[in-house]
Amino acid sequence: MFEIVVVPPGADELSEQMGTKFKFWYQDEVYGKTLFKQGRPGTGENWAEKLACEFAELLGIPHAHYELAQWQGRDGVIRHGVICPSVVPDGARLIHGNELVGGKVTVANADEKVNNYALRNHLATRVFQFLHQAADIIMPPQAYQPIEGVHSPLGVFIGYLLFDALIANQDRHSENWALVRTSEGFYLSSSYDHGSSLGRNETDETRSAILTTRDRGQSMDAYVSRARSAFYPAAAPGVKVKAYRTLDLFQLACKMDPIAGRAWQTQLGRITEKQFGDVISRVPVGQMSDVAKEFTAKLLQANIGRLLSLEI
Structure with missing residues (x-):
């Protein structure tokens, strides 16, 4: 445990x-x-x-x-x-995404019931271009152990987006990614703040219904397909747009670096269902119900299938 x-x-x-x-x-x-x-x-x-x-x-x-x-x-x-x-070494400073990336403000649809961060200027392509163009001055995280095909901050960030799609993380807003400025230069921060994931707000009643329903529209596959990121497409002022879905955002990012995208797919494909299950089983009794554990395992299985089936 x-x-x-x-x-x-x-x-x-x-x-x-x-x-x-x-x-x-x-x-x-x-x-x-x-x-x-x-x-x-x-x-x-x-x-x-x-x-x-x-x-x-x-x-x-x-x-x-x-x-x-x-x-x-x-x-x-x-x-x-x-x-x-702390992910920030002594003497260093965390520079959040909203300090790094400017641009047009996008407006979320009122019926999305999003938090205020979704109204900020958090454009997906602008973030990707920033990380790609600044690759000569921004290093991957200091804690990163390189994998074949992933050698740039953008490549690592693409891994963050695959991870978000895997766990249905809908909270990668502009203060939930950052650079670390040290005396040696700029580094992409390690990923942090993943509490808004894995359907953690659902009741056990809802989880049970999703696990047992025969209605495809209410199934786990339908549930995971609705997960949205906190990244938006560019839009004209006043035009209402929805955030990218987490899977679509990962696929969009892979267009900037398909080698990195395929490398992260390979990484994911190496993890067995048992490995995920063993991790889930270690949550102490009283912290997480049996239904929540089963739901989490099924959510991961559904998203793994979707991610590995993508052609990049």
Whole structure:
């Protein structure tokens, strides 16, 4: 089973302002500067973050490290969440995507019920072109262990998009990817913040219905096909557009570097169903229901099939 790290009482010396969740930085004896982030009650954010971390490791995606955790606040309430050591080395700075990429603002359809980030100027082709054109000054993540065919920051980023499609991550908005500026230069940051994935907000009732239905429109295949990214196509001012679906976004990115796209497909094809299942089984009792575990395994199987069937 995965360990549940106990964060020391009184560790909340610094607060983290970015985002909507309760979180704070503290100095961990093992990991150094570390973020505790509380999962919202009634969601699977904590187990989704931990599982995504382990799946990224299987795939060879450079990623932030997450552990399940709990912390007792000054009010005596025990809060459940995850911890994550900083992805930014001492003396370095994280530069988010919204600081790097400008362009036209795209407008989401009102019926998408998206968060505010979806209204920002987060154009897919602009991001891809930025990473491609700046390849001579931006390095892949320092934690990246090269795989054959993937040698550029864009190539690694294409891996992030395959990973998003695999876990149905719909939260790769412009503050959920970044560069790290160090004294040695600029690096693409490791992937981070994957809690909005794996259908973690669904109820067990909904999960059971999806797993057992004979209605193709409500099946797992239909469910995963609806997952959207936080990247948008270019549009004229005032024109309403929808975000790319996660699978379509990966396929679009592969047009910029098909060799990298095929390399990540190969990486994915090497992981067995048992390996994924073994990871899921390690979530402690009480953190994730049996239905949620079965649902997660089926979601991965559906997305693996879709990703491996793509012709790039």
